[in-house]
Amino acid sequence: MINFGYTSNKDRQIVFDENDRSVYQILQSKEPSVDICIQCGTCSSTCTTGQFTQFSLRQIIVNIHRGEMDFINEDIRKCMFCGKCQLVCPRSVNTRNIIQVLITILN
Amino acid sequence: MTRESQTIAVIGGGPAGLEASAKLTGLGYNVFILEKNTEVGGHLLDWDRLFPDQQNASEVLDAIKAGLNENTQILTGAEVVEISENHRFDIKLAGSPQKITADAILVATGFDVFDARKKEEYGYGIYDHVITSAELETYFKNKKEILKRNGSPVKRIAFIHCVGSRDEKAGVRHCSRVCCVTAVKQAIEVKELYPDVEVYLFYMDLRMFGLGYEELYKEAQEIYNIRFIRGRLSESFENQDGTIMVKVEDTLAGKPMRINVDLMVLMVGILASSGTSEMGSKMGIGINSNGFLKPVNSHFSSQISNRAGVFLAGTCKSPKNIEETLSDARAAAVLIDNYLKAKIT
Ligand code: SF4
Ligand code: SF4
Ligand code: SF4
Numbered sequence: 001m002i003n004f005g006y007t008s009n010k011d012r013q014i015v016f017d018e019n020d021r022s023v024y025q026i027l028q029s030k031e032p033s034v035d036i037c038i039q040c041g042t043c044s045s046t047c048t049t050g051q052f053t054q055f056s057l058r059q060i061i062v063n064i065h066r067g068e069m070d071f072i073n074e075d076i077r078k079c080m081f082c083g084k085c086q087l088v089c090p091r092s093v094n095t096r097n098i099i100q101v102l103i104t105i106l107n
Numbered sequence: 108m109t110r111e112s113q114t115i116a117v118i119g120g121g122p123a124g125l126e127a128s129a130k131l132t133g134l135g136y137n138v139f140i141l142e143k144n145t146e147v148g149g150h151l152l153d154w155d156r157l158f159p160d161q162q163n164a165s166e167v168l169d170a171i172k173a174g175l176n177e178n179t180q181i182l183t184g185a186e187v188v189e190i191s192e193n194h195r196f197d198i199k200l201a202g203s204p205q206k207i208t209a210d211a212i213l214v215a216t217g218f219d220v221f222d223a224r225k226k227e228e229y230g231y232g233i234y235d236h237v238i239t240s241a242e243l244e245t246y247f248k249n250k251k252e253i254l255k256r257n258g259s260p261v262k263r264i265a266f267i268h269c270v271g272s273r274d275e276k277a278g279v280r281h282c283s284r285v286c287c288v289t290a291v292k293q294a295i296e297v298k299e300l301y302p303d304v305e306v307y308l309f310y311m312d313l314r315m316f317g318l319g320y321e322e323l324y325k326e327a328q329e330i331y332n333i334r335f336i337r338g339r340l341s342e343s344f345e346n347q348d349g350t351i352m353v354k355v356e357d358t359l360a361g362k363p364m365r366i367n368v369d370l371m372v373l374m375v376g377i378l379a380s381s382g383t384s385e386m387g388s389k390m391g392i393g394i395n396s397n398g399f400l401k402p403v404n405s406h407f408s409s410q411i412s413n414r415a416g417v418f419l420a421g422t423c424k425s426p427k428n429i430e431e432t433l434s435d436a437r438a439a440a441v442l443i444d445n446y447l448k449a450k451i452t
Binding site: 012013014015016017028032035036039058059062063065066068091 | 325328329332334337357359360361362363364365366367
C-alpha cells in the first residue's frame with residue numbers, strides 16, 4: 001500500500017460508557033473522601049510537583065472517575081507525599097491517601 | 108378613616124400574596140385576594156418537599172394560610188381586566204359584575220417556568236424520556252414511579268442545569284437562583300427512592316447560596332454518590348433503544364464527553380409569569396430588561412412600584428426561594444400600612 005503520510009488522530013472524546021471505570025470504584029471504596037472533592041484546584045496549585053511537571057491531583061481525580069487512564073500510572077509516581085495538598089484542601093479530602101491507594105491499585 | 112375602613116386588593120394568591128394578606132388583615136385592613144386559578148397556593152400546590160430541609164410544601168402553605176382572618180375575601184377564578192383610578196382603585200374582573208374598590212394594590216403575580224420546548228436540542232416533547240424539574244416534583248408528590256415508557260426501571264438519570272436560564276439564545280440572561288439547589292434536592296430524593304440509580308448533574312456553576320445548601324451538596328456527594336459534571340449540554344439525541352446520548356464538554360477534564368442516560372430532567376428556569384407581564388403593562392409599572400417588575404429602588408424600597416398605591420411582592424420581581432418570598436411579602440405589608448396610615452390622618 002502506498003503510504004501518503006496521512007494519519008488519523010486519536011479521538012479525544014471521553015466515551016463514558018465504553019471506558020473502564022473500575023479503578024475509581026476501588027479507590028472510592030478504600031478512600032471514600034475522594035467523592036467529596038469539589039474540583040477547586042487548591043491542592044494542585046500548592047503542589048510543588050505541579051510547578052515543574054504536568055502532575056495535577058485535581059485532574060487525576062476527575063480523569064480516574066471518567067475512566068481516562070492515560071498517564072495516570074506515571075503521574076502518581078511523581079508525588080513526594082509532602083502533604084501540602086492535604087493542608088489546603090477545603091473539603092479535607094485525604095489527598096495523600098488517594099495517591100497511596102492508587103499506587104497500590106495500579107502496581 | 109381607620110384601618111378597618113380601608114381595603115387592599117392583592118393580585119395573586121401564591122405564597123407572597125397570601126403572606127402579605129395575612130399580615131395586612133392582622134393589622135385590621137380588609138383584603139381581597141384575586142387569584143386567577145381555581146385555588147390559592149401558587150406553585151407551592153405542585154411542590155412536594157422544599158430545600159434544604161425537606162419540609163413538606165403543604166405544611167408551609169397551611170401555616171401561611173392559617174394567618175388569614177375573617178377580613179380576607181378570596182376570589183378564585185378572578186381575572187383582572189381593568190384597573191381605573193379615581194382617588195381609589197376600581198378593579199373590574201372578567202365575567203363578573205362585581206367591582207372591587209381598593210385603597211392600595213399589591214401585585215404578587217409570581218413566576219412561570221421556562222417552556223423547555225424552546226430548547227429543541229434538549230428534546231423535550233420530542234424524545235420519550237425527557238421531563239422538567241417541575242414534572243419530577245409532581246412524581247414525588249403523587250408517588251408516581253419513575254420508569255421508562257416501556258415500564259422498565261431507569262438506571263441512569265441526568266439533571267441538566269440552567270435550562271432557560273443564563274442563556275441568551277433562549278432570550279434569558281439571568282440566573283434563576285433556586286434550580287441548582289433544587290437539582291441537588293431532587294437528585295437526593297431520587298436516590299432515596301432508587302438507591303441503585305446512577306445520578307449525574309451537568310452544571311455550569313453550582314450556586315449554593317443559602318444556608319444549608321452547600322451542606323446538602325456535600326451530602327449528595329458523600330452519602331448518595333451523586334456525581335457532578337461541569338459542562339453545559341450542547342446536544343443530545345435519542346438512541347434506538349430510547350436512551351439519550353448527552354454531549355457536553357467535561358470542562359474539568361478538558362475534553363469533550365458523551366454519555367448515555369435513560370432519563371433527562373431539565374432544570375427549567377424562573378421567568379416573570381404571563382400574569383406579571385400583563386399586570387405590569389396594564390398598570391404602567393416599570394419592567395426591567397429581564398421581564399420582571401421593577402421597584403423604584405431595588406435596595407431600599409424594593410416593594411414600592413413607580414405608581415403611587417401599587418406595591419410589589421415576591422417572584423414577580425425576581426427569582427426567590429420561599430423564605431425570601433415570605434419576608435418580601437411581610438415587608439410589602441409594612442410599607443402598605445405606612446402608605447395608608449399617611450392617608451388616614
Ligand atoms: S503530597 Fe503529592 S500531591 Fe500533595 S502537594 Fe505534595 S507532592 Fe503534591
Ligand atoms: S483541594 Fe481538595 S477539593 Fe479541591 S481539588 Fe484538591 S482534593 Fe479536590
Ligand atoms: S441556579 Fe444554577 S441551574 Fe439555576 S440558573 Fe442559576 S446556575 Fe443555572
